[in-house]
């Protein structure tokens with residue numbers, strides 16, 4: 001047995017496990033190292049896994065016994081809510097077309113999902129031709145990425161142990177210390193374009209969730225929030241229905257939090273007290289609280305390059321994430337980039353070449369995929385969403401208009417355009433509105 005692997009994957013999150021699955025299915029010898037006690041132990045997510053790549057990794061996963069499956073519900077009901085301190089104005093979309101396999105949005109709880117996916121990877125290893133030569137190792141922290149005398153990455157160091165491979169996929173998530181160590185990103189990354197996510201899992205019995213959110217079977221709802229949710233801090237809120245719990249949380253700009261001297265947990269508590277949220281979580285019991293840094297989707301924080309001799313960076317370690325107001329897309333980007341990195345390893349093995357020139361194929365594949373196409377195409381929208389006006393001015397305007405429009409009383413009713421004009425004058429200005437509308441029209 002050759003003691004060198006085709007590939008070592010650092011990180012058993014979505015990017016790492018997706019790469020591993022692809023390698024296992026193609027009889028490649030690999031070692032995946034995860035620092036958590038099990039895959040998913042260290043992972044936090046809101047979270048909806050968008051896209052259909054899971055069906056490629058685990059074909060027909062939806063036919064599994066729902067009680068054994070790693071996912072919670074598929075999304076058939078989407079809602080985007082603007083909030084002020086007393087109102088909530090939503091764009092609401094529910095459709096049966098979502099109820100088609102492969103599902104395009106799955107609500108997941110990461111500790112459960114990642115563990116399930118790791119089991120599927122282990123099954124694929126067991127069925128591969130190199131079943132005794134590929135491994136998933138947990139509870140091990142990779143300290144260092146090793147390079148040979150020519151500067152090509154050729155392995156990793158964990159404690160006193162060294163392991164060698166033709167290639168390394170770094171899928172370590174947003175705290176990308178090893179990415180910095182190999183020189184693909186500056187040692188210091190300013191917090192300006194980084195967010196922090198805080199999330200609670202609120203237990204609630206399944207019948208209550210089904211009735212309260214008008215769900216049926218495994219259907220689920222995703223709700224994003226702008227405005228009062230973040231108490232004046234850049235960011236947004238979310239609420240997702242799991243089978244027997246709700247995931248409720250916020251994603252907040254680190255720089256803005258620091259400058260406004262606010263604490264994420266206080267903002268989360270305030271968010272939960274808003275009448276619209278309080279009605280949704282009533283009777284539930286908080287069973288988990290977690291916090292995690294998350295990319296803003298701003299390409300200015302991406303590593304300068306995502307490959308070098310013998311190495312590729314996948315998932316959020318490469319800051320592959322987008323949040324242009326419609327959804328947070330980090331998990332699907334992690335999945336696709338993991339798959340593409342694994343494909344690159346296989347092609348490199350075929351060519352007998354793991355040099356930088358060969359690894360560039362990974363970048364090309366990502367550029368051709370929806371991941372970098374969308375990140376580039378919607379950078380303007382990401383930046384518009386982070387404009388100060390989106391924090392309260394616009395949500396206040398929308399809610400103020402909604403309050404006037406939906407109120408019926410015994411005084412003469414003005415025309416809607418007059419109501420809108422009043423809401424603009426009170427909360428913003430025509431100039432600001434025009435500026436933002438033009439940006440939105442251009443970027444969305």
Ligand SMILES: Cc1cc2nc3c(=O)[nH]c(=O)nc-3n(C[C@H](O)[C@H](O)[C@H](O)COP(=O)(O)OP(=O)(O)OC[C@H]3O[C@@H](n4cnc5c(N)ncnc54)[C@H](O)[C@@H]3O)c2cc1C
Pocket residue numbers: 010011012013014015016033034035036039040042043044045046047048049050140141142143171172173174178196197198199249250251291292293294314315316317321328329330331332333334
């Ligand atoms: C509050 C919140 C809500 C979110 N909501 C959504 C959502 O709804 N939809 C969505 O698509 N995305 C969402 N995201 C983003 C999403 O969670 C990430 O983009 C995604 O998890 C990135 O996957 P990854 O595999 O790249 O990294 P991770 O999932 O972070 O996995 C990295 C893994 O590497 C391991 N690791 C790190 N360093 C080492 C080391 N040195 N040695 C060994 N192991 C190591 C870690 O333990 C971890 O398991 C959310 C994030 C947050 C914080």
